[in-house]
Amino acid sequence: xxxxxxxxxxxxxxxxxxxxxxxxxxxxxxxxxxxxxxxxxxxxxxxxxxxxxxxxxxxxxxxxxxxxxxxxxxxxxxxxxxxxxxxxxxxxxxxxxxxxxxxxxxxxxxxxxxxxxxxxxxxxxxxxxxxxxxxxxxxxxxxxxxxxxxxxxxxxxxxxxxxxxxxxxxxxxxxxxxxxxxxxxxxxxxxxxxxxxxxxxxxxxxxxxxxxxxxxxxxxxxxxxxxxxxxxxxxxxxxxxxxxxxxxxxxxxxxxxxxxxxxxxxxxxxxxxxxxxxxxxxxxxxxxxxxxxx
Amino acid sequence: xxxxxxxxxxxxxxxxxxxxxxxxxxxxxxxxxxxxxxxxxxxxxxxxxxxxxxxxxxxxxxxxxxxxxxxxxxxxxxxxxxxxxxxxxxxxxxxxxxxxxxxxxxxxxxxxxxxxxxxxxxxxxxxxxxxxxxxxxxxxxxxxxxxxxxxxxxxxxxxxxxxxxxxxxxxxxxxxxxxxxxxxxxxxxxxxxxxxxxxxxxxxxxxxxxxxxxxxxxxxxxxxxxxxxxxxxxxxxxxxxxxxxxxxxxxxxxxxxxxxxxxxxxxxxxxxxxxxxxxxxxxxxxxxxxxxxxxxxxxxxxxxxxxxxxxxxxxxxxxxxxxxxxxxxxxxxxxxxxxxxxxxxxxxxxxxxxxxxxxxxxxxx
Numbered sequence: 001x002x003x004x005x006x007x008x009x010x011x012x013x014x015x016x017x018x019x020x021x022x023x024x025x026x027x028x029x030x031x032x033x034x035x036x037x038x039x040x041x042x043x044x045x046x047x048x049x050x051x052x053x054x055x056x057x058x059x060x061x062x063x064x065x066x067x068x069x070x071x072x073x074x075x076x077x078x079x080x081x082x083x084x085x086x087x088x089x090x091x092x093x094x095x096x097x098x099x100x101x102x103x104x105x106x107x108x109x110x111x112x113x114x115x116x117x118x119x120x121x122x123x124x125x126x127x128x129x130x131x132x133x134x135x136x137x138x139x140x141x142x143x144x145x146x147x148x149x150x151x152x153x154x155x156x157x158x159x160x161x162x163x164x165x166x167x168x169x170x171x172x173x174x175x176x177x178x179x180x181x182x183x184x185x186x187x188x189x190x191x192x193x194x195x196x197x198x199x200x201x202x203x204x205x206x207x208x209x210x211x212x213x214x215x216x217x218x219x220x221x222x223x224x225x226x227x228x229x230x231x232x233x234x235x236x237x238x239x240x241x242x243x244x245x246x247x248x249x250x251x252x253x254x255x256x257x258x259x260x261x262x263x264x265x266x267x268x269x270x271x272x273x274x275x276x277x278x279x280x281x282x283x284x285x286x287x288x289x290x291x292x293x294x
Numbered sequence: 295x296x297x298x299x300x301x302x303x304x305x306x307x308x309x310x311x312x313x314x315x316x317x318x319x320x321x322x323x324x325x326x327x328x329x330x331x332x333x334x335x336x337x338x339x340x341x342x343x344x345x346x347x348x349x350x351x352x353x354x355x356x357x358x359x360x361x362x363x364x365x366x367x368x369x370x371x372x373x374x375x376x377x378x379x380x381x382x383x384x385x386x387x388x389x390x391x392x393x394x395x396x397x398x399x400x401x402x403x404x405x406x407x408x409x410x411x412x413x414x415x416x417x418x419x420x421x422x423x424x425x426x427x428x429x430x431x432x433x434x435x436x437x438x439x440x441x442x443x444x445x446x447x448x449x450x451x452x453x454x455x456x457x458x459x460x461x462x463x464x465x466x467x468x469x470x471x472x473x474x475x476x477x478x479x480x481x482x483x484x485x486x487x488x489x490x491x492x493x494x495x496x497x498x499x500x501x502x503x504x505x506x507x508x509x510x511x512x513x514x515x516x517x518x519x520x521x522x523x524x525x526x527x528x529x530x531x532x533x534x535x536x537x538x539x540x541x542x543x544x545x546x547x548x549x550x551x552x553x554x555x556x557x558x559x560x561x562x563x564x565x566x567x568x569x570x571x572x573x574x575x576x577x578x579x580x581x582x583x584x585x586x587x588x589x590x591x592x593x594x595x596x597x598x599x600x601x602x603x604x605x606x607x608x609x610x611x612x613x614x615x616x617x618x619x620x621x622x623x624x625x626x627x628x629x630x631x632x633x634x635x636x637x638x639x640x641x642x643x644x645x646x647x648x649x650x651x652x653x654x655x656x657x658x659x
Contacts, residue, residue: 191366193393195367
């Protein structure tokens with residue numbers, strides 16, 4: 001049916017289709033340049049010496065590529081490397097903690113929203129969303145005051161709590177959609193086959209929702225990893241800074257060390273890219289699941 | 295296997311009665327079909343027996359045990375779902391083994407029982423596959439197998455055949471019936487297809503609007519429907535129903551149509567009509583009990599052919615009697631065409647009379 005339709009329309013409407021296709025390709029190419037060029041420039045600059053980076057007209061290709069910047073950053077024995085690795089560790093700690101706690105809270109919450117009918121269910125579900133209708137900065141002062149009251153200012157806990165409140169709504173929504181797509185009969189079958197309600201969830205539903213859990217984990221990890229405004233407000237101790245803040249503060253304090261900054265930025269993007277490459281299979285599945293009936 | 299008893303079972307959602315005081319007994323080894331149109335409460339009733347939703351009132355017994363507050367896992371039941379509900383991330387073997395594993399059987403016992411069930415269902419060669427690698431019919435067998443591996447007190451089946459194509463459905467229908475007979479299993483079987491119920495069940499429970507309308511053998515339900523709903527639901531094509539008005543002239547009683555024709559009633563039918571709560575009577579007739587004449591004939595009433603549906607060995611003709619449609623079956627050799635004027639003769643001994651107000655079947659007073 002569709003093939004015959006395509007066959008008849010192909011000869012008649014060949015040109016308009018190609019025109020659209022080509023303009024689409026040009027657009028995508030432009031988009032690709034737009035996104036890749038800054039990153040390429042970042043990598044190229046990170047391989048230059050301080051002197052080479054400041055040249056005008058710029059060296060498009062580093063004349064004497066050097067890994068010196070990376071060596072400096074990754075060597076804990078010098079002060080720059082020591083601080084960078086400290087920030088990296090801080091960021092990793094905050095992001096991983098946010099991700100794990102987020103999953104621990106979002107999975108049961110999403111499951112409950114998807115499966116149970118309880119008083120206030122709709123209200124709660126949309127209340128969760130209301131948070132996302134305001135820009136994050138709006139909550140900066142109230143949260144800061146709250147954290148001061150709680151004695152958490154300057155701690156990583158304050159950041160983890162804040163990131164959780166930002167990341168959870170999206171995680172819960174995404175996971176709820178996922179649980180909605182898992183037929184309830186699977187759990188019912190498991191319960192009849194001898195499982196308790198929790199076993200049915202744990203043994204049948206949870207493995208099926210792992211792509212969704214992975215996708216939400218990536219979301220919350222990236223969110224926490226890249227966050228700047230709250231980190232710069234809540235943290236005052238230099239040892240506690242996360243990467244975005246640390247990089248910004250440290251490298252602009254004196255004359256900016258552009259190659260060093262670029263090397264640090266590159267290293268900062270490595271975990272996200274790796275995470276994405278390793279898990280992208282699940283990620284894509286999570287976002288397209290339910291599009292076709294299995 | 296065991297008996298299942300429902301006593302005044304109620305399930306409400308707010309003010310809505312999804313299941314309204316349903317009482318019925320499924321005897322040990324009996325195959326009972328719950329039938330009705332969608333939304334009639336049949337699946338809800340099954341889920342209440344399974345324990346998948348809490349009961350709002352009444353009692354359910356499986357064997358001698360009151361199961362009202364028991365978890366599904368403690369009711370010793372097996373269930374086959376319409377969409378099969380096979381665990382997608384488990385192989386066929388693991389699917390079949392799951393109920394046994396959850397009941398903590400030893401590994402050799404699990405393997406032996408799974409192999410037994412797989413042999414019976416002829417799915418041994420599929421044991422290593424995942425459900426998504428199976429055809430619909432194979433998935434259906436696996437779902438059945440998962441119920442068969444255990445020796446539960448009762449099998450619950452929720453439209454297990456309705457996702458199969460027509461040919462396979464007919465085949466599985468007889469196989470299922472055979473399994474039930476061989477195991478002398480107690481089965482509660484939900485279907486919207488009255489034909490499945492009639493062909494497979496020892497007894498059928500016809501439901502509508504959450505209320506159990508009639509609970510009897512298929513033959514009884516077919517021959518003596520208690521009300522117009524059951525009459526029009528059971529049988530294919532359905533019983534034709536013609537709303538008429540009872541008129542008494544001296545000792546004779548007849549049914550009058552809005553168009554003006556009269557149909558005199560036999561004495562037995564007249565007594566039935568007299569017991570009605572008003573003069574509104576609904577005449578019911580199965581297609582096989584109605585005769586069609588091409589000329590006016592005594593006792594026959596005039597109508598007009600609407601459609602002619604040849605099915606091969608029988609031709610169904612729909613005839614308009616005023617606003618009501620009457621289905622007549624004819625030999626395929628009879629030549630007849632739409633819009634032809636015809637005369638319809640009802641068999642006084644086989645016609646059904648229903649109270650026009652209460653819809654209940656009328657009995658001789």
